[in-house]
Amino acid sequence: MTNLQAVMFDWAGTVVDFGSFAPTTIFVEAFKREYDFDISLEEARVPMGLGKWDHIKAVGELPEVDARWQAKFGQPMQKEDIDKIYQTFMPLQVKKVAEHADLIPGAKEVIDGLRQHNIKIGSCTGYPRIVLDALLPAAKANGYSPDCAVATDDLKAGGRPAPYMLLQNMIELAVDDVKACVKVDDSLPGITEGLNAGMWTVALLLSGNEAGLTLQEFEAADEATLAAARIKAQDVFAHSGAHYQVDTIADLPDVLADIELRLSKGDRP
Template sequence: MTTHVKAVMFDWAGTVVDFGSFAPTTIFVEAFKREYDFDISLEEARVPMGLGKWEHIQAVGALPEVDSRWQTQFGQSMQKEDIDKIYQTFMPLQVKKVAEHADLIPGAKEVIDGLREKGIKIGSCTGYPRVVLDELIPAAKNKGYSPDCAVATDDLKAGGRPAPYMLLQNMIELAVDEVKACVKVDDSVPGITEGLNAGMWTVGLLLSGNEAGLTQEQFEHADEATLAAARVKAQDAFAHSGAHYLIDTIADLPGVIADIEQRLANGERP
């Protein structure tokens, strides 16, 4: 009977690097503005976070408020060719700037080093396409983070989130043979759904990622009332996600891993 976690699969932005997940969101805003002189808010850009980036643009365009403004400005809803154009503007901007957002979230290195000391393998996947991830990986390595496996949203023909294929590819590359011994950690609902679809334990992050939208400086200088409000906002977003655990940041993960291993010892599975 399995009693130990064998692998933890992490998302990237808002989970291990880029506190607040600002690299993708700010560039979505910029891409809409550059290509169509169309304004979306940072909050609107955050709504579909976790999806592949083409699908993310499509989902932003389908938001009722955005669709209404788009129809007012252009006379119809966003079309596939509009999504393609915004994506083509987004991609070089993202490739150029993603390495600027490679700082590790506080506690990430210590937690991941601790997992490795326990013999736990470190996987990763992302809504970023491979061309972006290939810029982020060396930048993060220079900061002290290098996962054992990294799968991008366009690496697999089967597609990205919320389907489980990137996580299952992690299992193959890491040679991990039991899904119940794997944990998915993510700051977005599609990332949690991905983990559930794979049959893994799932951990949602409330304060370091997309849902709270705090900068690291805001997080570090916030009083408890401010953090509590941000926590509630993120909890509301995750309310129907099905996540097994919700914690503030990756720094709180060791206690979750210990609890999961106790549950495994008791014969539980995700």
């Protein structure tokens, strides 16, 4: 590969934490602990990819959640409510994130292949820096250490779906061409982030938030089960503008080979 310069990865559901369970289960627990208020795992998943304060706000604005909240508290969720849930969420997330640092099958092989081609490895996340700093050494111990890692609160300009975290990756990695970069993510805000940055985008269907499968469920599933999960995720990404949709990071090499071919022909994202 001579045209690609960098691949930028999301974290949970993309490279580590099959099914993206570290953040979603903690959201459910934080709502319960702070307000004795129940949200489902499915509701917690809806805004995945946003910064975590914005994620809590977005969950509270879901019509079904808002209706239950107002029925219980007599008014919509307020800023101070979001702050309290976030303050409960953060220490729980820091404590638990390292427990969800196992690499998704195929990730190490893909990363090693990129390094063999001198392609730089960037990363960004909806996690704030305090959580990312807990995840980085756990992921490194499992064999993954990107060349750059930007957290959602590192930049004053803000996080997803804006492109700033990806552009900061480019600066730190000394990458000079956005069309020579690929963003890989399992969430809609992450794909939009990549498009806003002018990069190629690859949506992951089965390893992340939208399918919501555990690794054990994925490995034990028959083709009908996987097809149903794939369709569920495809429905979410149908109008996302993602250039490619594949099951997991293990399928990335064929995508990158196609992007390399298209770049050699003068195509742009």
